[in-house]
Amino acid sequence: MDLRQLRYFKEIVDQGSISKAAEVLHMAQPPLSMLLKQIETHYGTPLIKRYRQKWEITEAGQMLYNHATHMLQQMEMFDVKMDYMMQGEMGQLRLGVSSSCIHLVGDVIRQFSQSYPKVELQIFKGDSEKLEQMLFNNEIDIAVILAPENSEQYEEFPLTPSPFALAVPKNWSNQIDLDVVSIQNLMKFPFISLEAMEGYSMLENIIYYLKEKNISLNIVAKCKDITIAQYLVAKEVGISILPKIQLGYVDGIHFVDLPELEIAIQPKLFYKQEATFSPICRNFIALFKSNT
Known part of the structure; x- marks a missing residue:
């Protein structure tokens, strides 16, 4: 049985007569009567007992009616979900x-x-x-x-791009004159380095910049994750050269601009x-x- 047949059968039961159902469905009564007979023939059992003054639904008819109600409700829900999906709302x-x-x-x-x-x-x-x-x-x-x-x-x-800057633990400010910071003077401090990532050149650019300055760093840790690098700086593991972005650990970090380091993340x-x-x-x- 298809949904059309289920809908027609349910309407017959809901209206209590074939003539009223045909009126609601905007169709002639004979085709609807024929449809009911076809369904009963298909299942080999009466679905509606007809009397001169009234009719009543059989046990098999009630089962089919319940099934039709469920299937039509499911289809209606599916149509609503499909509409939501087509609108990008589900x-x-x-x-x-x-x-x-x-x-x-x-x-x-x-x-x-x-x-x-x-x-x-x-x-x-x-x-x-x-x-x-x-x-x-x-x-x-x-x-x-x-x-x-x-x-x-x-x-x-x-x-918006974010430039790289020197990231220093705030509690180290008494050891570093942040107003006249020179990266050459930072070689003695432990350094947290970003690791290379395939397809990204920012680490290579930083290394090239440091080599030009003849700077050899005391690298104590490497990581790809900028958040982890910021955390390690905030926890005073070392200093680093990181993007100036507002992540979770910047309260414990002082960023010092390095104008000559023309590198930014995009x-x-x-x-x-x-x-x-x-x-x-x-x-x-x-x-x-x-x-x-």
Whole structure:
């Protein structure tokens, strides 16, 4: 049986007569009577007992009526969900956010969740190299990461760049004259270095800058994650050269500008062209751009 037959049978029972059901359905009575007979023939049992003055539904008819009611309700719910999905108001969005860009997405995520409460937002965190690979492999839909050297395969939207600066623990200010800081004088301090990431040149640029100054650092730790590097500086493990971004540990850090170090991180919103076919992705991208 198809949904049309179920709908017609349910209407017959709801109206209490074939003639009234035919009127509601805007059809002639004979085809509706024939449909009822076809259903009864199909199941090999009466569904409605007919008397001269009245009729009553049989046990089999009641079972079919319950089934028809359930199926039609499910179909109606599916239609509503499909409409939500086509409008980008229901479904799932897989968003990758690097730790160095998390401060750029909080307000957008809050507004998106408020505007589209039926969309499940699945957030992936990691370094930019890992998330770019996930985007390439279609494991996420959108990535907010540091811009790699080669990004021609993606659509992109640039965000505000953050320059690199010398990151010093605040409690070390009595050991370092922060007003006349010279990077050559910092060689004695333990140094926390960012690790190289495939497709990113910022570490190479910093190393090149330091080599030009004939500076050999006392490296005590290396990490790819800027958040971890900031945490280690705040905990007085050492100094570092990091982007001036507002992450969770900047209260324990003093940033010193290095004007001669012309290096900055460039965060961007990345997505593949096919992501624009998804109404959910389009809604998120539009909201993100309008907030930037």
